Amino acid sequence: MHEVSQKSSEIMEDYLLEQFKERGVILTQNLADNLINPVYKYDMETIYEITHAAKKQKDIKYIYVYDKTGKIIHDGTKDISLFNKNFDEISKTTARSKSLLIQFTADMLDVSTPIMLYDELLGGVRIGLSLSGMRSNVSNMTRQLGNISDKWKKRNLYAIIITALGLSVFGFVLAWLLGYSLIHPLIKLSKAVERVAKGDLSGKIEVKSRDELGDLAISFNKMTENLKKTTVSRNDLINEMKMREKMEEALLQSEKLKSIGTITAGISHEYNNILTIISGTAQLMEMDHKNDKKLAESLGTIKRATDDGAEISRMMYRFTKVDKGVSSLEVHQATDLLKQAIDFTMPRWKSMAQANGINYHLDQEDMKDAISILCNPTEIREVFINIINNALDAMPEGGRLSFRSWNKENAAFISISDSGKGMVEEVQRNIFDPFFTTKRPEGTGLGLSIVYGIITRHGGKIEVESNVGTGSTFTLLFPVTVNKETSIKRQEQEIINKDLHVLIVDDEEPISRILDKFFSRNGNKVKVVNNGADAIELVNREDFNLVLCDIAMPDVFGYDVIKELNRLKKIPKIGIITGWEEKLKPIDEEGLKVDFIIKKPFDFSILEKKINAVIDSRK
Ligand SMILES: Nc1ncnc2c1ncn2[C@@H]1O[C@H](COP(=O)(O)OP(=O)(O)OP(=O)(O)O)[C@@H](O)[C@H]1O
Ligand SMILES: [Mg+2]
Structure with missing residues (x-):
């Protein structure tokens, strides 16, 4: 009988230790997963929140988050009393280890797991789970088993004496029955313990007697109940961790967007400056070579591309700012826009491809010209360019690109097909x-999401059909517009010839040079300065009719120049030329007088219009 209780207690202890180990491993691994971001960013507040929350579990005695040298960076307390200390010698080993380490001390289970960002070891997390609760449970039950076994021995002895006294067979039967009534529940219990050891927590022992055996059965049932609870709470924990992971993913996504926002705000300024140079030079060349039709056509493409570039930087800005803004809609032939997109991507499918010995065949025969749509042309060109670029990406060895357009029941359709590698269903979804993206690291995976946004904003639809190995077809549906053609034509340029004395203030020399040329060629007197300080000095010495001023300049900001101009007795006409997308807050806030604002890159015709409007109005 003693062996039965001994064995049961051993099985119980082994089982509970296994459970403990498993729980410790899951806990540390989940903690390690959740700590990647905060440890990487050294975000102590989040590390505290995570470790502090985990420490609320009763049997967790310590949690240490350490760096890759083994120094503790957090211990789950507010003041991090162990900061920068080595917990013990083992810490150094665990810190260098890229795998899980489990060790038992007399009363503690100690588990540590590395915190890894891909292959990079950031540090680790280590927890101590107290074994005392579990041990006292086991010894309680062993004690009860012992008691019962003692009693059983006594009663058994009594039966033996009776037998020895040669009492009747009935005596034997009685003794056997007595023994059986005690042994049977114990066998049942022993079997139940073995079942639990195998992980089956469903069974309960029926409590029939109110003696020690009954108590033991109650304890056993309680134990399985508790085990069940820890298993459930383990599942809860995993679910919670999964939810956290999802939230972190979402957070990461929004952080990504935020950082893209910051980057775009910064680069769109630089980008617009560059576009201004390209566009300005193209426009000046156009004026100089009016009779060269072929050149004018190419310059027109360059001009359109720079306009689109500026619109895209605006779109990107709006995309990341959440404020989507309302884009201006015009009636255009969708097929014209498609042809322009084909022109824009020409370097990829023609010159660059030929240089690399790749051949693309473009099939445009099925493009009809009767699709008028109400749209933002830049956005629609952007849609086509993205789809064409993806198609070319899918055909690195060359292939066929086909374009079709047709009308059906008040809707216009455009399809773009490639003979590329196609997509499996999972990718299509x-x-x-x-x-x-499947094109890491080059691809951002933003192309088609922008396409989707643009098409739905235009009230259209986009569908894809694809077969692995044979290619893909993107079909776009647009609601047809019946409005008569109102496509905006570029205005005929009015030549400014007003004998103006113009001051140009821009730290970008190529831009000020282009503006200088533009005004000088029309007979105006032009002065150029490349910084705010010179501008302030000059306006106090000379009278100007018109000052064109950039805003973002080093040292002295454009605002200071405008302030100075506002103080002059004879205030010239003031135009701001800026590469920033943001509203020019300080101008409004300080009530500064400004005659017009023009965004880089600009069209000379629009600049002229603005200047004409303010110069004429004063006459
Ligand atoms: N014509 C196509 N053929 C095969 N796969 C395509 C095609 N078009 C899109 N895809 C798949 O869709 C994914 C998403 O396309 P999307 O344009 O959004 O991003 P990307 O092209 O990967 O990156 P980016 O546009 O920033 O360069 C691509 O990575 C590719 O797997
Ligand atoms: Mg793409």
Whole structure:
């Protein structure tokens, strides 16, 4: 009988230790997963929140988060009393280890797991789980088993004496029955313990007697109940961790967007400056070579591309600012826009491809010209360019690109097909999601999500059909517009010839040079300065009719120049030329007088219009 209780207690202890180990491993691994971001960013507040929350579990005695040298960076307390200390010698080993380490001390289970960002070891997390609760449970039950076994021995002895006294067979039967009534529940219990050891927590022992055996059965049932609870709470924990992971993913996504926002705000300024130079030079060349039709056509393409570039930087800005803004809509032939997109991507499918010995065949025969749509042309060109670029990406060895357009029941359709590698269903399902890409690291995965946004904003639809190995077809549906053609034509340029004395203030020399040329060629007197300080000095010495001023300049900001101009007795006409997308807040806030604002890159015709309007109005 003693062996039965001994064995049961051993099985119980082994089982509970296994459970403990498993729980410790899951806990540390989940903690390690959740700590990647905060440890990487050294975000102590989040590390505290995570470790502090985990420490609320009763049997967790310590949690240490350490760096890759083994120094503790957090211990789950507010003041981090162990900061920068080595917990023990083992810490150094665990810190260098890229795998899980489990060790038992007399009363503690100690588990540590590395915190890894891909292959990079950031540090680790180590927890101590107290074994005392579990041990006292086991010894309680062993004690009860012992008691019962003692009693059983006594009663058994009594039966033996009776037998020895040669009492009747009935005596034997009685003794046997007595023994059985005690042994049977114990066998049942022993079997139940073995079942639990195998992980089956469903069974309960029926409590029949109110003696020690009954108590033991109650304890056993309680134990399985508790085990069940820890298993459930383990599942809860995993679910919670999964939810956290999802939230972190979402956070990461929004952080990505935020950082893209910051980057775009910064680069769109630089980008617009460059576009201004390209566009300005193209426009000046156009004026100089009016009779060269071929050149004028190419310059027109360059001009349109720079306009689109500026619109895209605006779109990107709006995209990341959440404020989508309302883009201006015009009636255009969708097929014209498609042809322009084909022109824009020409370097990729023609010159660059030929240089690399790749051949693309473009099939445009099925493009009809009767599709008028109400749209933002830059956005629609952007849609086509993205789809064409993806198609070319899918045909690195060359292939066929086919374009079709047709009308059907008040809707216009455009399809773009390639003979590329196609997509499996899983990829097809995700292509419109932001950041989904199979082209890492080059691809951002934003192309088709922007396409999707533009098409739905235009009230259209986009569908994809694809077969692995044979290619893909993107079909776009647009609601047809019946409005008569109102496509905006570029205005005929009015030549400014007003004998103006113009001051140009821009730290970008190529831009000020282009503006200088533009005004000088029309007979105006032009002065150029490349910084705010010189501008302030000059306006106090000379009278100007018109000052064109950049805003973002080093040292002295454009605002200071404008302030100075506002103080002059004879205030010239003031135009701001800026590469920033943001509203020019300080101008409004300080009530500064400014005659017009023009965004880089600009069209000379629009600049002229603005200047004409303010110069004429004063006459
Ligand atoms: N014509 C196509 N053929 C095969 N796969 C395509 C095609 N078009 C899109 N895809 C798949 O859809 C994914 C998402 O496309 P999307 O344009 O959004 O991003 P990307 O092209 O990967 O990156 P980016 O546009 O920033 O360069 C691609 O990575 C590719 O797997
Ligand atoms: Mg793409």
